[in-house]
Amino acid sequence: MSDSVVLAPRVLAVASHVVSGNVGNKVAVFVLQSLGSEVAALNTVQFSNHTGYKQWTGTRATALEITDLYNGLKQSYLDDFDMMLSGYIPGAEGVTAVGNIAKGLKDKFQHSPGKFFWVLDPVMGDNGKLYVAPEVVPAYKALLPYADLILPNQFEAEQLSDVKIVDLDSLTQAIQVLHEKFNIPHIIITSVSFTTPDHPPSHLSVIGSTMTSGRKARTFKITFPSIDCYFCGTGDMFGALITSRIREATGAVPGLRGRASWLSDDDVPATELPLARAAEKVLASMHEVLAKTRDAMPAVMERTWAELKAEDRDHKDKAHYVKSKAAELQLVTNLDSLRSPSIKFSATKA
Amino acid sequence: MSDSVVLAPRVLAVASHVVSGNVGNKVAVFVLQSLGSEVAALNTVQFSNHTGYKQWTGTRATALEITDLYNGLKQSYLDDFDMMLSGYIPGAEGVTAVGNIAKGLKDKFQHSPGKFFWVLDPVMGDNGKLYVAPEVVPAYKALLPYADLILPNQFEAEQLSDVKIVDLDSLTQAIQVLHEKFNIPHIIITSVSFTTPDHPPSHLSVIGSTMTSGRKARTFKITFPSIDCYFCGTGDMFGALITSRIREATGAVPGLRGRASWLSDDDVPATELPLARAAEKVLASMHEVLAKTRDAMPAVMERTWAELKAEDRDHKDKAHYVKSKAAELQLVTNLDSLRSPSIKFSATKA
Numbered sequence: 001m002s003d004s005v006v007l008a009p010r011v012l013a014v015a016s017h018v019v020s021g022n023v024g025n026k027v028a029v030f031v032l033q034s035l036g037s038e039v040a041a042l043n044t045v046q047f048s049n050h051t052g053y054k055q056w057t058g059t060r061a062t063a064l065e066i067t068d069l070y071n072g073l074k075q076s077y078l079d080d081f082d083m084m085l086s087g088y089i090p091g092a093e094g095v096t097a098v099g100n101i102a103k104g105l106k107d108k109f110q111h112s113p114g115k116f117f118w119v120l121d122p123v124m125g126d127n128g129k130l131y132v133a134p135e136v137v138p139a140y141k142a143l144l145p146y147a148d149l150i151l152p153n154q155f156e157a158e159q160l161s162d163v164k165i166v167d168l169d170s171l172t173q174a175i176q177v178l179h180e181k182f183n184i185p186h187i188i189i190t191s192v193s194f195t196t197p198d199h200p201p202s203h204l205s206v207i208g209s210t211m212t213s214g215r216k217a218r219t220f221k222i223t224f225p226s227i228d229c230y231f232c233g234t235g236d237m238f239g240a241l242i243t244s245r246i247r248e249a250t251g252a253v254p255g256l257r258g259r260a261s262w263l264s265d266d267d268v269p270a271t272e273l274p275l276a277r278a279a280e281k282v283l284a285s286m287h288e289v290l291a292k293t294r295d296a297m298p299a300v301m302e303r304t305w306a307e308l309k310a311e312d313r314d315h316k317d318k319a320h321y322v323k324s325k326a327a328e329l330q331l332v333t334n335l336d337s338l339r340s341p342s343i344k345f346s347a348t349k350a
Numbered sequence: 351m352s353d354s355v356v357l358a359p360r361v362l363a364v365a366s367h368v369v370s371g372n373v374g375n376k377v378a379v380f381v382l383q384s385l386g387s388e389v390a391a392l393n394t395v396q397f398s399n400h401t402g403y404k405q406w407t408g409t410r411a412t413a414l415e416i417t418d419l420y421n422g423l424k425q426s427y428l429d430d431f432d433m434m435l436s437g438y439i440p441g442a443e444g445v446t447a448v449g450n451i452a453k454g455l456k457d458k459f460q461h462s463p464g465k466f467f468w469v470l471d472p473v474m475g476d477n478g479k480l481y482v483a484p485e486v487v488p489a490y491k492a493l494l495p496y497a498d499l500i501l502p503n504q505f506e507a508e509q510l511s512d513v514k515i516v517d518l519d520s521l522t523q524a525i526q527v528l529h530e531k532f533n534i535p536h537i538i539i540t541s542v543s544f545t546t547p548d549h550p551p552s553h554l555s556v557i558g559s560t561m562t563s564g565r566k567a568r569t570f571k572i573t574f575p576s577i578d579c580y581f582c583g584t585g586d587m588f589g590a591l592i593t594s595r596i597r598e599a600t601g602a603v604p605g606l607r608g609r610a611s612w613l614s615d616d617d618v619p620a621t622e623l624p625l626a627r628a629a630e631k632v633l634a635s636m637h638e639v640l641a642k643t644r645d646a647m648p649a650v651m652e653r654t655w656a657e658l659k660a661e662d663r664d665h666k667d668k669a670h671y672v673k674s675k676a677a678e679l680q681l682v683t684n685l686d687s688l689r690s691p692s693i694k695f696s697a698t699k700a
Contacts, residue, residue: 005649008683017367019419020390020428033380033682040370043396046411048422057422058415061396065409069369072398072407076671078370080657299355307430321426332383333358 008038009247010080012105014066014098015087015236017043019058022329023050023233024088030331031240032085034338040081042069044089044098052232053324063093070101081105081116085243087236088123091132092139099143106146113260117247120147121239124156127193144182148261149246149275151239153191167194168350171207172219179211185261186210186246186275190238202226206283207350210264210273218270221350224283227290229297233329234286241285241338245278252277269349276347283345288337293330300326358388359597360430362455364416364448365437365586367393369408372679373400373583374438380681381590382435384688390431392419394439394448402582403674413443420451431455431466435593437586438473441482442489449493456496463610467597470497471589474506477543494532498611499596499625501589503541517544518700521557522569529561535611536560536596536625540588552576556633557700560614560623568620571700574633577640579647583679584636591632591688599624599631619699626697633695638687643680650676 011032016024029041044066047058061069066089073079084102089095102118109115122140125131137159144150144160158165160182163174171189178184188208195201204226209219250262253274264273304322305313312318331338361382366374379391394416397408411419416439423429434452439445452468459465472490475481487509494500494510508515511531513524521539528534538558545551554576559569600612603624614623654672655663662668681688 005646006683007646007649007653008680017391017393019392020423026391030380030383034384034685036682038682041367041376042369043367043393046393046396046419048419049426049428053426055422055425057418059411061409068407069396069398072405073370075405076399076403076675077654077658077662077668078399078671078675080654296355296357299357303357304427304430308427312427318427321428325426325428330358332386332388333356335384 008036009082010040011037011243012040012042012081012084012101013087013240014042014044014084014089014101016045016047017041018047018050020049021325022331024236027233027236027329027331028085028087028240031237031338032244034335035241035244037083037244040073040078042066044094050232053321060090061094063091063097066094066097067100079105079108083117083119083243083247085119085121085239087121087239092135095136095139095143099139099146102143103146114258114262117148117262118146119149119151119239119243119246121151121235122156122160123235124159126153126155126191128155130159141182144178144184147184149186149188149242150178150184151188151190151235151242153235154189154193157189165194172217172350175207175209175219176217179209179215179217183215184211185263188242188275188279190235206279208273208275208279209270210275212266213263214266218268218273219350220270220273220276220347222276222279222283222345222347224287224345227287227294229290229294229327231290231293231327231329234290237286237289237329238282241282242278245281246275249274249277271347271349280345280347281341284341284343285338287343287345288341289329289331289334292334292337293327296330296333297326358386359432360390361387361593362390362392362431362434362451363590364392364394364434364439364451366395366397367391368397368400370399371675372681374586377583377586377679377681378435378437378590381587381688382594384685385591385594387433387594390423390428392416394444400582403671410440411444413441413447416444416447417450429455429458433467433469433593433597435469435471435589437471437589442485445486445489445493449489449496452493453496464607464612467498467612468496469499469501469589469593469596471501471585472506472510473585474509476503476505476541478505480509494528494534497534499536499538499592500528500534501538501540501585501592503585504539504543507539515544522567522700525557525559525569526567529559529565529567533565534561535613538592538625538629540585556629558623558625558629558697559620560625562616563613564616568618568623569700570620570623570626570697572626572629572633572695572697574637574695577637577644579640579644579677581640581643581677581679584640587636587639587679588632591635592628595628595631596625599627621697621699630695630697631691634691634693635688637693637695638691639679639681639684642684642687643677646680646683647676
C-alpha cells in the first residue's frame with residue numbers, strides 16, 4: 001500500500017503572519033500548499049495587517065518563543081523537514097533562533113546529502129534603507145554558510161557582500177563574493193535597480209547563479225515587463241514559489257537531489273541550471289498574479305468604498321488604507337497562475 | 351473593468367493555529383482558500399502541534415489580544431467580511447471577545463440583510479466530557495442568538511439545549527429548543543452516537559435543520575460509512591467546508607442571499623434545503639479526504655520511523671507521536687476531493 005502513495009514534501013515556513021491580507025507566511029503557506037507541499041508554519045509575528053498600511057496591531061514572537069515552538073516539534077518527531085523557507089524575523093535574536101533551527105536540521109541530516117535544503121530570504125531592507133535593526137545584518141551574515149539558496153534584493157546583497165552594486169559588473173562581483181566567502185550554493189538577486197543597454201526601462205531583471213565545485217559564479221538573467229504598481233508580499237511569493245520550483249527542477253535531473261545542496265555538474269552552463277528553470281516559472285506565475293491583482297484593484301476599491309459608512313467616505317485622507325487593501329495580492333482567485341502559468345520567460349547569460 | 355472581475359468572498363476565520371499538522375485554522379484557512387474565499391485568519395493560539403499528541407509547546411492569545419487584532423482590522427477598513435467561521439477559542443473571556451466581533455459585524459451590516467453570516471462551531475467537548483472550563487458553556491449560550499449556523503456535536507448540543515440526547519426523538523427536541531429559544535436559523539449536529547434501526551453500525555450520521563419563519567425545525571439526516579480511525583481536525587474541516595458550501599448552495603436560489611440568515615421559504619421541505627445540499631457536498635469531501643488519509647498512514651509512519659535516530663526507534667512507547675502524525679489530515683494532496691468530490695451522499699428526512 002505504501003508504494004502507491006505519494007507523500008508531499010514537508011516544508012517548514014518561518015515568517016510573519018497577518019490576519020488580513022497577503023504577505024509573509026500568509027502568502028508562503030498558501031503558495032507552498034497549492035504547489036503540493038505539506039507546510040509547517042511557524043509565525044514570527046501575528047499582526048492585523050502588513051505594515052505598509054502604516055497602522056497595525058498585534059504581537060511579535062520572542063526568540064525564546066520561536067525556539068520553544070521548534071522544540072515542541074522536535075519532541076514529537078515532527079522535525080523531519082525536506083525544506084525550510086525563512087522570511088521576515090523580528091530582531092537579531094530571532095534571526096539567530098531561526099538560524100539555529102536551520103543549523104540543527106543541517107546537522108540532523110548531515111549523512112543524507114540533499115535531504116534538507118534551506119531557502120533563506122534575508123529580509124533587511126530595500127532601496128538603500130535598512131528596515132530592521134543594524135545588528136540584524138551580522139546575525140544574517142553568520143548564518144549564510146548554512147543556507148542553500150539566498151534571495152536578497154540588490155540592497156540586501158550589498159549589505160551581505162560588502163560590495164557596492166551599481167551595474168552588472170559589480171552585481172556579478174557581489175554574487176562571486178557570496179559564493180566564495182560564505183560558500184552559498186545558490187543565489188538569486190530578486191530585484192535590480194540599475195538599467196543595462198539590453199534592458200528596456202519598462203522591464204525588471206532578476207539575476208541568479210549556482211556556483212561550481214570551485215565556487216565560481218554561473219550567472220543568468222531573466223528580464224520581464226514591470227507592472228507599474230507597488231505591491232507588498234511579492235518577495236514572499238517569490239520565496240514560496242522558488243522553494244517549490246527548485247525542488248521540482250532539481251528533481252528532473254537524475255541523481256541531483258541526492259547531492260549536497262543540489263549542486264549541478266560544473267559543465268552545466270548558467271542558462272541550463274535547474275535554478276534558471278525554476279526562476280523562469282516563478283516569474284511567470286508572479287507576472288500573471290501581479291497583472292491580475294492590478295486588474296482587480298478598481299473593483300476592490302469600489303467595493304470597499306461602497307461599504308464604508310458615510311462619515312468614513314468623507315475622509316479622503318483614508319484613501320491610503322483603501323488603496324493598500326486593493327493592492328493585496330490576489331492569490332485564491334489565481335490558483336491556476338500559481339500552479340501552471342501560461343506565459344513564459346527565458347533565462348539568458350548575464 | 352470592475353464588472354468583469356469576480357471578487358472572492360471575504361471570510362474571517364477565528365481558530366487555533368498549529369505549526370505542524372492540520373487542525374483549527376491550519377485546516378480552515380487552506381480549505382476556505384481552496385474553495386475560493388479570501389481568508390482573514392485570526393489565530394487564537396500558536397501551538398507546535400495539536401493537543402492529541404499529549405505534548406506541545408506554544409502560546410495562547412488573550413481576550414485582549416484578540417480584540418486588539420480585530421480593532422487593527424477595523425481602523426484600516428479591513429472588517430468588511432461576508433462570513434465568519436469561529437472554532438476553538440481558549441477560555442470564556444476569549445469566547446466573549448470573539449462573540450463581540452461577530453455582534454459588531456451583525457450590527458454593522460444590520461441594514462443589509464444576508465450580507466454577513468456567522469458559522470459558529472461551539473467547541474466545548476465530546477463523548478460526554480467538557481474539554482474547556484465550565485464557564486465557557488454559558489459564554490457560548492449568550493452568543494447563540496447572533497449565530498446563523500451552529501455546528502455542535504451531540505454532546506455540545508446537549509450542553510447548549512439542556513436536553514439529554516439518547517435517540518432521534520430527543521435529538522430533534524434539542525434542535526427544536528435551539529431554534530426556538532435562541533432563534534438559531536441553521537443547525538447541524540455533526541456527530542451522533544446512538545444507532546437507529548435504519549442506521550447500520552458501520553455508518554455515522556449528521557442531522558441538520560433550517561428553521562421555518564415560525565421557528566419550527568425541518569430536520570434532515572445524512573448517513574455515511576464511517577472510517578475506523580481517529581482523526582483530529584475533522585470538525586474544523588467540516589466547519590470550513592460548510593462555510594463555503596452554504597454560501598454556494600444559497601447562492602443557487604434566486605434572492606435567498608438577500609434575506610436575513612439566508613432562511614428558505616416555509617414550503618421548502620427538509621431534504622430540499624440549501625443546508626442539506628451543502629452538507630451532502632461537505633460529507634462527500636470529508637469521506638474522500640479521510641479515506642485517503644487512512645490509506646496514506648502506513649507510508650507516513652514508515653517514513654517517520656525511517657528517519658528517526660536508532661535510539662528513538664527503540665522507544666516503542668513513542669509510537670503514539672508517530673501515529674498521531676500519520677493521522678494528520680492529508681489536505682494538500684487531496685485538493686480535488688475538497689473542490690469537487692466524486693462520491694455523493696443524499697439527505698433523507700430525519
